[in-house]
Amino acid sequence: xxxxxxxxxxxxxxxxxxxxxxxxxxxxxxxxxxxxxxxxxxxxxxxxxxxxxxxxxxxxxxxxxxxxxxxxxxxxxxxxxxxxxxxxxxxxxxxxxxxxxxxxxxxxxxxxxxxxxxxxxxxxxxxxxxxxxxxxxxxxxxxxxxxxxxxxxxxxxxxxxxxxxxxxxxxxxxxxxxxxxxxxxxxxxxxxxxxxxxxxxxxxxxxxxxxxxxxxxxxxxxxxxxxxxxxxxxxxxxxxxxxxxxxxxxxxxxxxxxxxxxxxxxxxxxxxxxxxxxxxxxxxxxxxxxxxxxxxxxxxxxxxxxxxxxxxxxxxxxxxxxxxxxxxxxxxxxxxxxxxxxxxxxxxxxxxxxxxxxxxxxxxxxxxxxxxxxxxxxxxxxxxxxxxxxxxxxxxxxxxxxxxxxxxxxxxxxxxxxxxxxxxxxxxxxxxxxxxxxxxxxxxxxxxxxxxxxxxxxxxxxxxxxxxxxxxxxxxxxxxxxx
Amino acid sequence: xxxxxxxxxxxxxxxxxxxxxxxxxxxxxxxxxxxxxxxxxxxxxxxxxxxxxxxxxxxxxxxxxxxxxxxxxxxxxxxxxxxxxxxxxxxxxxxxxxxxxxxxxxxxxxxxxxxxxxxxxxxxxxxxxxxxxxxxxxxxxxxxxxxxxxxxxxxxxxxxxxxxxxxxxxxxxxxxxxxxxxxxxxxxxxxxxxxxxxxxxxxxxxxxxxxxxxxxxxxxxxxxxxxxxxxxxxxxxxxxxxxxxxxxxxxxxxxxxxxxxxxxxxxxxxxxxxxxxxxxxxxxxxxxxxxxxxxxxxxxxxxxxxxxxxxxxxxxxxxxxxxxxxx
Numbered sequence: 105x106x107x108x109x110x111x112x113x114x115x116x117x118x119x120x121x122x123x124x125x126x127x128x129x130x131x132x133x134x135x136x137x138x139x140x141x142x143x144x145x146x147x148x149x150x151x152x153x154x155x156x157x158x159x160x161x162x163x164x165x166x167x168x169x170x171x172x173x174x175x176x177x178x179x180x181x182x183x184x185x186x187x188x189x190x191x192x193x194x195x196x197x198x199x200x201x202x203x204x205x206x207x208x209x210x211x212x213x214x215x216x217x218x219x220x221x222x223x224x225x226x227x228x229x230x231x232x233x234x235x236x237x238x239x240x241x242x243x244x245x246x247x248x249x250x251x252x253x254x255x256x257x258x259x260x261x262x263x264x265x266x267x268x269x270x271x272x273x274x275x276x277x278x279x280x281x282x283x284x285x286x287x288x289x290x291x292x293x294x295x296x297x298x299x300x301x302x303x304x305x306x307x308x309x310x311x312x313x314x315x316x317x318x319x320x321x322x323x324x325x326x327x328x329x330x331x332x333x334x335x336x337x338x339x340x341x342x343x344x345x346x347x348x349x350x351x352x353x354x355x356x357x358x359x360x361x362x363x364x365x366x367x368x369x370x371x372x373x374x375x376x377x378x379x380x381x382x383x384x385x386x387x388x389x390x391x392x393x394x395x396x397x398x399x400x401x402x403x404x405x406x407x408x409x410x411x412x413x414x415x416x417x418x419x420x421x422x423x424x425x426x427x428x429x430x431x432x433x434x435x436x437x438x439x440x441x442x443x444x445x446x447x448x449x450x451x452x453x454x455x456x457x458x459x460x461x462x463x464x465x466x467x468x469x470x471x472x473x474x475x476x477x478x479x480x481x482x483x484x485x486x487x488x489x490x491x492x493x494x495x496x497x498x499x500x501x502x503x504x505x506x507x508x509x510x511x512x513x514x515x516x517x518x519x520x521x522x523x524x525x526x527x528x529x530x531x532x533x534x535x536x537x538x539x540x541x542x543x544x545x546x547x548x549x550x551x552x553x554x555x556x557x558x559x560x561x562x563x564x565x566x567x568x569x570x571x572x573x574x575x576x577x578x579x580x581x582x583x584x585x586x587x
Numbered sequence: 588x589x590x591x592x593x594x595x596x597x598x599x600x601x602x603x604x605x606x607x608x609x610x611x612x613x614x615x616x617x618x619x620x621x622x623x624x625x626x627x628x629x630x631x632x633x634x635x636x637x638x639x640x641x642x643x644x645x646x647x648x649x650x651x652x653x654x655x656x657x658x659x660x661x662x663x664x665x666x667x668x669x670x671x672x673x674x675x676x677x678x679x680x681x682x683x684x685x686x687x688x689x690x691x692x693x694x695x696x697x698x699x700x701x702x703x704x705x706x707x708x709x710x711x712x713x714x715x716x717x718x719x720x721x722x723x724x725x726x727x728x729x730x731x732x733x734x735x736x737x738x739x740x741x742x743x744x745x746x747x748x749x750x751x752x753x754x755x756x757x758x759x760x761x762x763x764x765x766x767x768x769x770x771x772x773x774x775x776x777x778x779x780x781x782x783x784x785x786x787x788x789x790x791x792x793x794x795x796x797x798x799x800x801x802x803x804x805x806x807x808x809x810x811x812x813x814x815x816x817x818x819x820x821x822x823x824x825x826x827x828x829x830x831x832x833x834x835x836x837x838x839x840x841x842x843x844x845x846x847x848x849x850x851x852x853x854x855x856x857x858x859x860x861x862x863x864x865x866x867x868x869x870x871x872x873x874x875x876x877x878x879x880x881x882x883x884x885x886x887x888x889x890x891x892x893x894x895x896x897x898x899x900x901x902x903x904x905x906x907x908x909x910x911x912x913x914x
Contacts, residue, residue, distance in 0.1 A: 191814075195814060195913045196913055198870075198913065199912070199913040204861075204864070204866055204868070204870035204872055204873075205812060205814075205815060205868055205869070205870035205871055205872075206866060206868055206870075208812055208814065209810050209811075209812040209815070209868035209869075209870075210868070212812045212813060213810055213812075219808075220808040220809070220810060220867060221810065223593065223867050224810050224866075224867040224868050227593070227865075227866065227867055227868075228868075569747050569748055569750075571747060572745075572747055574893070575893065575896075578893070578894055578896065579896065582896065
């Protein structure tokens with residue numbers, strides 16, 4: 105008796121089987137492709153995210169291509185690695201349709217022409233009527249969430265950048281990296297040759313100054329970029345410009361920078377109040393010939409704000425603060441040292457200006473701004489050092505106290521055990537878990553479980569007749585001391 | 588669509604199951620295991636407490652299959668000759684004497700070895716050759732056993748006094764070890780009803796020797812795909828604690844793993860199981876379903892497992908859970 109005595113047509117079988125398997129393979133391939141392309145997109149989107157965060161001064165724009173190529177490479181590699189074969193597709197279909205591996209077996213033995221294989225293919229053909237799409241539904245992959253999250257992060261950074269800096273300029277970083285390897289904004293500004301755009305900057309600054317009264321009210325919400333320009337390399341470069349150099353020398357400040365109107369002073373006082381607590385990073389300096397008019401407006405405002413601050417501070421206080429600021433941060437931020445020096449030298453010269461009035465009106469606010477920028481940084485550093493020292497002293501005394509308590513407790517325990525030991529006799533049984541032990545001797549430096557060293561009781565050592573008693577014994581143990 | 592001849596095969600096996608079902612209530616997996624062992628050419632070991640119908644099941648199977656059937660009650664004083672047979676002195680009419688081999692109860696198609704662990708190891712070993720080689724050697728003569736030959740042994744896991752646990756070599760010769768469990772409530776009600784009936788149902792002989800051998804030949808043609816075969820191999824390898832990729836549960840609780848005979852058993856039994864379900868291919872489901880019965884008597888747990896109250900089935904279940912799936 106044969107399984108297929110002339111019952112199977114050998115010529116036209118398996119067409120439906122092959123079609124179903126091929127459809128399943130294509131669908132699986134599409135799913136794998138989408139999943140892995142989304143992973144690739146995630147990798148590629150990491151480039152814009154980093155660019156938006158670090159800026160083109162830290163991360164060159166060409167890195168975008170690197171990330172894009174890396175994403176494509178990751179996707180291509182993973183797709184090629186996970187590309188489903190027809191056998192694999194048939195097995196997945198079997199699992200989804202619960203056809204007990206009939207499809208995969210028939211596909212596997214598709215080349216065989218004997219009766220058994222033909223009959224099995226015939227049986228497999230009967231279960232190929234299912235819906236492949238329903239068996240292999242598209243599910244939102246994890247990589248999709250990763251890509252969406254990366255996209256959202258990129259958009260968030262873009263919004264943050266535009267909202268904070270009010271510009272689409274990608275050069276300045278959003279975050280300041282405290283890594284010595286990266287160029288800090290101050291170092292970048294110091295390395296930038298001042299003569300590159302100095303004349304143009306001066307000209308633009310003069311033009312901007314004329315428009316200053318018009319733009320100050322509108323620029324009020326942009327306090328952070330202002331302070332960024334004031335604290336960062338913008339201020340440094342401003343000091344390197346002709347007008348600013350004269351100002352830092354205490355000679356031509358009054359000539360080059362005409363005092364703004366009272367309204368402007370008032371507005372600046374408000375701006376200083378808003379901008380002083382902010383910690384936005386300084387804007388990266390670059391080619392001043394390409395600076396926008398908006399940035400120069402901010403620079404001018406920063407100058408005026410700084411001068412107002414210097415004029416309204418008392419000389420004694422500002423001198424002490426400036427000294428400490430110079431002593432602490434002179435090497436790191438020369439611009440701030442220059443500010444303090446200007447405050448000392450120009451205090452008497454500019455006291456008669458109209459700015460004095462505006463400065464007095466916003467004295468408290470200006471002091472806050474000055475505290476946030478310059479000398480009080482040194483004060484804060486000093487305070488931090490003092491508090492750290494105080495904390496260390498306190499912790500040391502605490503440790504000593506704990507050590508003393510521990511020694512006293514150990515002494516008491518020792519006395520207690522010595523007294524107890526006089527009355528105790530017998531043996532101590534220590535039970536340990538045999539499987540968790542590590543046996544290592546000086547002669548053999550290998551790890552092994554207790555059982556590996558023959559420490560366990562052999563099965564044959566326990567007579568079968570006692571097996572029930574032993575099991576009962578362990579059951580009793582488990583009942584008495586449940587884990 | 589043309590039909591294959593697998594349907595008559597399935598119908599014949601189903602008829603045997605139905606006949607056994609007239610006597611045995613429930614225990615479908617036990618009945619199926621016995622049928623699988625018969626068709627696959629293996630032997631089956633049933634383990635369960637007394638009163639669950641182990642002996643009745645095997646006796647009913649013998650009645651339903653129209654095969655020579657013998658029952659051996661194993662006792663401590665049972666001797667190998669009591670199983671294999673012995674040479675007897677015959678005296679003819681002329682007064683001449685000659686030795687004649689009197690066949691023992693092992694010469695049957697179905698041999699029920701009841702409470703096999705009560706016999707001494709010497710007597711148990713008398714079965715080794717018969718089970719593996721299908722031959723019996725006495726003196727200088729070797730007698731071939733009739734085909735099909737199926738040893739169905741039972742043993743009681745509770746009573747250990749005066750018993751001799753089967754040695755590993757003996758256990759390995761059983762294709763499957765099937766645990767007979769207590770019946771469900773409704774099954775017990777049915778058992779009681781049938782017991783109270785004045786007339787006991789009769790079992791018809793639904794399959795003969797030739798049919799069994801033909802089904803066995805067909806079962807040998809059942810296809811097994813490479814990935815299913817690999818699953819059987821991986822399962823057996825996963826029970827061996829010394830292998831490179833042995834799972835943690837194996838390293839922790841198994842002292843000796845299954846021999847390659849375990850993989851052979853999985854494939855052989857899987858083929859018959861597929862045939863019983865109307866398929867001409869072994870599936871991963873067949874392998875997974877048969878793994879406990881085919882491997883539980885082929886692994887030896889270590890003392891840690893006994894101390895933690897683990898059984899072979901519990902360890903095998905964890906191993907099966909660790910096997911990859913196509914889902």
